[in-house]
Every structure is written in C-alpha cells, then in structure tokens.
Amino acid sequence: MSSPMNAPAPRPLPAPTDLTAPYWAAARRGQLVIQRCAHCQRHQFYPRSFCMHCMGETLDWLQASGLGRIYTFTVNRRGANAFMAGRTPYAVAIVELEEGVRLMANIVDSRLEDIAIGKPVKVVFEAASDDITLPQFRLADAAP
Amino acid sequence: MNKELSGSVAIVGAAESDLGKVPGMTALEMQAQASLRALNDAGLRLQDVDGVFAHTDDRFAGLQLAEYLGIRPSYIDSTNVGGMSNILHVGHAMAAIAAGMCSVALVTYGSTQLSSGTRKVGGAFDGARSPVGQFISPYGQLNPIGYYAMAANLHMHRYGTTSEQLAEVAVAARKWAQLNPKAYRTEPLSIEDVLSSPLVADPLRSRDICLVTDAGGAFILTTADRAKDLRRPPVYVLGIAEAFSHHYTPFSTADWLDTGVARTGEAALGMAGLTRNDIDVVQIYDHFTIGVIQALEELGFCKRGEGGAFVAGGRLGPDGDFPINTSGGGLSFNHPGMFGMLLVLEAVHQLRQEAGRRQLPKARTALVHAPGMVFSANTTMILGVQ
Numbered sequence: 001m002s003s004p005m006n007a008p009a010p011r012p013l014p015a016p017t018d019l020t021a022p023y024w025a026a027a028r029r030g031q032l033v034i035q036r037c038a039h040c041q042r043h044q045f046y047p048r049s050f051c052m053h054c055m056g057e058t059l060d061w062l063q064a065s066g067l068g069r070i071y072t073f074t075v076n077r078r079g080a081n082a083f084m085a086g087r088t089p090y091a092v093a094i095v096e097l098e099e100g101v102r103l104m105a106n107i108v109d110s111r112l113e114d115i116a117i118g119k120p121v122k123v124v125f126e127a128a129s130d131d132i133t134l135p136q137f138r139l140a141d142a143a144p
Numbered sequence: 145m146n147k148e149l150s151g152s153v154a155i156v157g158a159a160e161s162d163l164g165k166v167p168g169m170t171a172l173e174m175q176a177q178a179s180l181r182a183l184n185d186a187g188l189r190l191q192d193v194d195g196v197f198a199h200t201d202d203r204f205a206g207l208q209l210a211e212y213l214g215i216r217p218s219y220i221d222s223t224n225v226g227g228m229s230n231i232l233h234v235g236h237a238m239a240a241i242a243a244g245m246c247s248v249a250l251v252t253y254g255s256t257q258l259s260s261g262t263r264k265v266g267g268a269f270d271g272a273r274s275p276v277g278q279f280i281s282p283y284g285q286l287n288p289i290g291y292y293a294m295a296a297n298l299h300m301h302r303y304g305t306t307s308e309q310l311a312e313v314a315v316a317a318r319k320w321a322q323l324n325p326k327a328y329r330t331e332p333l334s335i336e337d338v339l340s341s342p343l344v345a346d347p348l349r350s351r352d353i354c355l356v357t358d359a360g361g362a363f364i365l366t367t368a369d370r371a372k373d374l375r376r377p378p379v380y381v382l383g384i385a386e387a388f389s390h391h392y393t394p395f396s397t398a399d400w401l402d403t404g405v406a407r408t409g410e411a412a413l414g415m416a417g418l419t420r421n422d423i424d425v426v427q428i429y430d431h432f433t434i435g436v437i438q439a440l441e442e443l444g445f446c447k448r449g450e451g452g453a454f455v456a457g458g459r460l461g462p463d464g465d466f467p468i469n470t471s472g473g474g475l476s477f478n479h480p481g482m483f484g485m486l487l488v489l490e491a492v493h494q495l496r497q498e499a500g501r502r503q504l505p506k507a508r509t510a511l512v513h514a515p516g517m518v519f520s521a522n523t524t525m526i527l528g529v530q
Contacts, residue, residue: 014278015271045395046279052396072301072400074293075346076286084284092285094294094395102395104283117301134282 009082013132020047022061027133032123034101036062045101066123067140068097075112091115095137103135110139145235145384150415153238153249154371154378155527157186158492161360163478164328167259171200174254174360176212182362187375188248193364195219195246197233199482200254209252219246225388226516227429229253230361230484231523235384237365247366254360255480263356263481276392286345287392288431289353291518293345295400296434300347302401302449305437307347309452311338313433314351314475316461321472323462323502328357329476352433354474354483361485363492379495382509383416383526385409390520403519405442409511412524418509420444423526425494425510426466427487430473436460439513443524462502470494470502484514488525495529 016024023046026033035044039056050057073093079085091107093115107115108124120140127133159181161174169177175198183190196217198205206220219240223232230253237249257263270276285291299305315335321327333351341351371378387404389397397403413419420443428439437451445466446454459466471477471490478486491510493499499507510527 012277012281013272014282015273016278017273020278046275046393072294072298074286074290074297074348075343076284076290077343077345078286080281080284080286080290087284090284092283092290092294104280104285104393104395106283117297128282132282 009086011083011128012081013128019049023047024132026061026063027125027135030125032064032066032135033061034064034097034099035059043099043101045103062099064123065098068095068121068137070094070107070115070117070119070121071096071102072117073107073115075115093121093137095121105135105137108136108138110142114139114142145238145415147415147417149238149242150382150417151380152368153241153365154368154380155363155492156366156371156374156376156378157182157184157188157364158489159185159362160326160486160489161254163326163359164357165258166256166358169256169358171254171256171360172208172212174256174358175200175209175252175362178254178360178362179209179213179250179252182250182364185376186364188364190215192248193217193250195237195240195249197221197230197237197249197251198253199224199229217246225521227431227482228484228514228516228521228523229482231384231488231512231514231525232386232521234365234381234488234525235386235523238381238384241365241367247370249365250362251365252360252362253480253482253485255482256358257481258356258358270392280392288518289345289348291394292432292434293348295438295519296347296432298400299434299438303452305452307339307349308335309456310347310352310433310437311335312455312458313430313436313460314338316455316458316464317430317469317473317475319461320470320502321476323500324472324477325500327472327477328355348432348434354431354479355476357478357480359478359480359486361489363488377496377529379492380528381525382418382528383412383414384523385411385415386521386523388521392518392520394518394520397519400519401438401448402442403515404522405439405513405515405524406444408522408524409443409513412511412526416526416528418526423509423511424506425470425491425504426468427491427510427512428468429483429487429514430469430475431479431483433475435515436469443511443513467504470499470504487512487514491527495527
C-alpha cells in the first residue's frame with residue numbers, strides 16, 4: 001500500500017472487464033443483474049462469456065428480484081485488510097438468490113446477532129467509490 | 145489412478161527441514177536442507193535425482209531448486225493447488241515414473257511465512273479484474289479462515305455440532321504435540337482454553353485455527369524395484385486420488401459439506417484394494433478444527449453429521465480409541481503455508497516405526513487426506529509397509 005500516512009485505507013474494489021461491466025453498471029443504477037443463457041434459460045454467477053451448462057454463447061442480463069436467503073455466513077472479528085479493519089465486526093455471507101445462483105456479500109444494516117442461516121435477505125447498494133457500487137444485502141425483516 | 149500402479153513406487157527417504165521459527169533461512173535453503181537430509185536418509189546421491197516436484201510461495205520453484213542443487217532433471221512439476229500440493233506431486237511422480245519420464249523423484253516444500261511475516265489474514269489479493277478481485281475481495285472475506293468458518297456454521301446449523309466438539313480436535317492435537325520434541329506449541333490446552341480464545345471468524349476461535357510457522361520437508365520416491373535395495377524400509381504408495389472444483393469462489397459448490405473428500409477417499413482405498421478398517425494410521429490436514437470433523441465424515445469413518453460426537457471425549461488424542469494426527473498436526477506441531485508435506489512425513493515416521501513416544505502400536509497402513517485452498521482441491525493417499 002502506497003497511500004500517504006493518515007489517508008484512509010482504500011477498500012479493495014473490482015476493476016470491471018468488458019464482460020463484467022454491465023453487472024457493475026447495473027449496480028451503479030441500483031439494480032442487481034445476473035446472466036441467463038438465451039439457449040437453455042439457466043442462470044449463472046459470476047458472469048462468463050459462455051453458459052456453464054450448455055456452452056451457449058448468447059447470455060442475456062436478467063434483473064434479479066434482489067431477494068434471497070443466507071446459505072451460510074460468518075462474522076469477521078479481524079479485518080481482511082486495513083479498510084475492513086475499520087468495520088469489524090462485520091458479516092460476510094453466501095447469499096442464494098431466488099433465481100438459484102449464489103454470490104458473496106456483506107449483511108449490512110442488520111443486527112449481527114439476528115443473522116442466521118436460511119433467513120431471507122434483500123439487496124441494497126453501497127456506493128464504494130465514484131465508479132463502483134457494491135451489491136450488498138440486509139435481513140428482509142430488519143427495520144429499513 | 146490405475147490399480148496396476150498400486151505399490152509401483154515407494155517413499156525411500158524422508159526428512160523435515162529445520163522447523164518452527166527459522167529467521168536465518170530462505171524457503172529455498174530450507175528445501176535444499178530437507179532434500180539433502182532425505183537423500184542421505186535414502187542413501188541416494190543428488191545426481192540420482194531426475195525428477196523435481198517442488199513448490200514454494202514463489203514462482204518457478206522447480207527451476208530454482210534444480211539450479212540450487214546443481215542437478216539437471218528430466219522432469220519438473222511445480223503445481224500449486226494449496227496445502228495438499230506435495231501429495232498431488234506423489235500422484236504426478238507415480239505417473240511420470242510409470243511413463244519413464246523420471247526414476248528418482250524429489251518432492252519438497254519450504255516456507256518462511258512466520259519469519260518473513262508474509263502470512264496475511266486476507267490472503268493473497270488477486271488482481272482487481274480477476275473473479276476473486278471482483279466478487280470476493282470487496283467483501284472482506286478472511287482467507288481461508290472465512291470459508292471454513294462458513295462451513296463450520298453450516299455444520300452447526302445442519303447437525304447441531306458444538307464449539308466444544310470443535311475444541312476437542314485442538315485439544316487432542318496439543319496432547320500429541322506434547323509427545324513430539326519438534327512441536328511448536330506444547331503448553332497445556334483445555335477445552336475451556338479453546339472456548340475462551342478470541343473469536344476470529346464466528347464460530348472459529350484462534351485456537352480452532354492452525355499455527356503460522358516456518359517449515360519445510362522433502363521425500364524421495366522411486367520404483368518399488370529400486371526401493372528394495374535401499375537402506376530404509378520402503379513406504380509403498382498403495383493408492384492415491386485427487387479431485388478439483390474451484391479457486392476462491394465456490395459459488396457452484398452445491399453443498400459446502402460435500403466437497404470431494406469422499407470421492408478421493410473411495411478412489412484411493414479402491415486403488416489400494418483396502419477398506420477403512422484396514423487403515424492403522426490416519427493423518428488429516430488440520431488447518432481448522434472443523435476440517436477434521438468434515439473429513440472424518442466424508443471419508444466414512446463416521447456418518448455424516450456425527451463427526452462432532454465422534455471426536456468428543458478425547459477420542460483423537462494419545463489416550464483415545466481413534467488416534468489421528470500424531471505429530472500434533474497443523475494446530476500444534478508446525479504449519480508452514482502448506483502442511484501437506486508434514487502430513488506425509490508423519491505418516492512415514494509412523495510406518496517406519498520411528499515416531500518415538502507418539503509411535504502407534506500398529507502402523508502398517510496409513511491414510512493421508514488433505515485439501516487445497518478453500519475445499520477447492522482434495523486428495524487422499526494410502527501408504528503401506530510390508
């Protein structure tokens with residue numbers, strides 16, 4: 001890290017590729033999108049240039065409902081990096097979307113002790129920089 | 145691997161490098177030290193080595209080592225799939241030897257992650273354009289700790305496994321370490337001590353997590369024919385199998401508690417023509433306490449979901465009726481970046497009846513299981529002596 005002393009530690013952020021740019025552009029607009037194969041209609045995550053199921057090469061972007069359930073999670077007491085060290089304790093979860101795919105996110109705006117496997121969650125968006133907005137999730141029954 | 149290759153090669157020399165905290169050495173120097181010790185153990189010369197299987201935390205490990213040792217091998221493999229890599233190298237060496245590409249294989253590893261301070265809880269940060277950089281790193285996952293914490297949470301949720309049961313694995317490891325003069329941590333450790341150690345990633349506490357030490361090791365493989373004439377009792381490779389699925393984004397792994405361990409266990413035992421009941425020595429990679437419980441289940445030593453109850457009551461320790469990880473394991477003996485090498489060396493020590501106070505009374509066959517990365521890769525190997 002070459003950031004000057006006293007500057008806040010930067011968060012590790014994605015650098016979109018041509019292929020993933022639509023995912024990150026959608027997040028910036030407050031939408032969660034996933035890929036759907038035009039041939040076999042199956043969903044996949046993360047984005048790829050082909051369908052993992054049928055090798056189809058035409059993939060559409062589908063706006064997901066933003067609803068899912070916690071497949072599993074942990075609460076980190078140590079930060080994975082200097083930026084996250086400022087946020088401990090924080091929850092990291094594997095979320096299974098209604099559309100059937102899984103992704104990783106923090107469970108935000110929720111009490112850590114209320115987080116449990118199987119609980120319904122809803123997508124929210126966290127602006128992490130001018131360019132990057134991260135899809136995140138909160139417990140569906142948490143007070144907004 | 146083809147059953148016909150069962151027993152076709154043997155480990156004929158084996159040695160650890162200096163262990164624990166070794167601030168004055170590089171990983172390469174540790175590999176060379178262990179390699180020379182293993183060759184001396186086997187009664188072989190450097191010039192006999194024509195296959196090099198080496199990985200470190202650096203790149204081009206095989207070439208570095210060949211240059212340093214001053215040898216010109218005809219076969220090199222630096223495959224790195226995480227902790228199990230040196231066991232994967234055994235399978236690759238068997239295939240290379242069977243294909244006539246080499247005849248004396250040196251397998252080695254070295255790490256100075258403790259002294260160099262290179263171990264980071266966030267893991268290696270892949271490029272920001274990689275799948276990890278885009279879909280994992282922004283979320284602050286501890287790596288690999290977070291993944292195993294998530295698996296432990298799932299195990300507890302599905303089966304009712306408790307933190308006390310996880311702690312049993314750490315306590316048993318410490319008791320074995322107290323019998324091992326080379327162990328890094330030997331002070332007494334109780335279930336209560338584990339439960340009062342700080343949470344790192346719920347539900348895993350610091351004592352559920354392996355050590356960070358320097359360490360290295362090496363072993364020599366050659367044909368069963370040649371092994372007969374060497375000075376040490378040959379430790380035959382009877383069975384070996386590998387399975388792979390992902391890097392750091394296991395989004396497509398349907399069940400995080402069914403990760404490929406079972407597949408490798410069945411295949412390795414099948415190749416060896418043995419059953420679980422024929423196994424005397426069990427060495428299971430203990431990077432995290434939950435990993436041992438999961439592997440015991442997936443390998444079929446107990447039923448799915450019963451691993452927590454299975455390890456309770458000190459069962460895995462020196463006084464238990466299912467003694468495993470007799471070195472003290474990654475939890476208490478030593479854990480460099482990748483523990484696979486030390487797992488194999490302990491199995492060899494047991495099978496050659498040289499494990500001192502921790503020697504098991506019956507040690508004719510051994511099962512070694514290890515994963516790589518975050519249950520991304522798996523291997524099971526069966527070893528035996530005549």
